[in-house]
Amino acid sequence: MVDEHALLLPDGSPAPEVALEEMNQVHAEELARVRQLLQVLEDNRPAQEQARAWLEHTRFHFDNEKGLMAEAGFPPLPIHVAEHDQIWLQMEQQVGDYCQHQQGSKLAGWIRQVWVPWFVQHVNSMDRVTAQFVQQQRVQRK
Numbered sequence: 094m095v096d097e098h099a100l101l102l103p104d105g106s107p108a109p110e111v112a113l114e115e116m117n118q119v120h121a122e123e124l125a126r127v128r129q130l131l132q133v134l135e136d137n138r139p140a141q142e143q144a145r146a147w148l149e150h151t152r153f154h155f156d157n158e159k160g161l162m163a164e165a166g167f168p169p170l171p172i173h174v175a176e177h178d179q180i181w182l183q184m185e186q187q188v189g190d191y192c193q194h195q196q197g198s199k200l201a202g203w204i205r206q207v208w209v210p211w212f213v214q215h216v217n218s219m220d221r222v223t224a225q226f227v228q229q230q231r232v233q234r235k
């Protein structure tokens with residue numbers, strides 16, 4: 094079983110944290126699904142179920158952040174959403190390709206080489222600023 098509360102990248106190093114606990118929690122769940130998927134792929138077992146669970150969680154993750162931004166009136170919302178849309182298209186394509194051809198090492202390689210660096214970069218920029226903004230709005234509204 095993978096720990097759904099640990100903010101850990103697939104290589105075991107800590108993932109970046111942001112100022113909003115609920116965002117960190119969703120990120121921990123996202124990373125748990127990625128670690129689980131990689132485990133199955135790298136064991137050469139069928140991973141369609143884990144791959145679909147990952148996509149499903151990512152949809153929830155991105156929609157949740159969009160909701161937080163809309164609620165707080167975060168002006169760069171479209172820029173943040175555009176970054177999500179761009180990686181989402183690639184994720185759908187990679188998972189779709191895997192489901193068709195079952196090339197586990199190809200999907201695992203893409204996750205490690207493209208998705209993980211994307212995630213770290215995205216959390217350190219867009220998510221960090223979003224979390225700070227949402228947090229400040231909440232404090233001001235109290």
Ligand SMILES: [Fe+2]
Binds near residue numbers: 158177
């Ligand atoms: Fe984000």
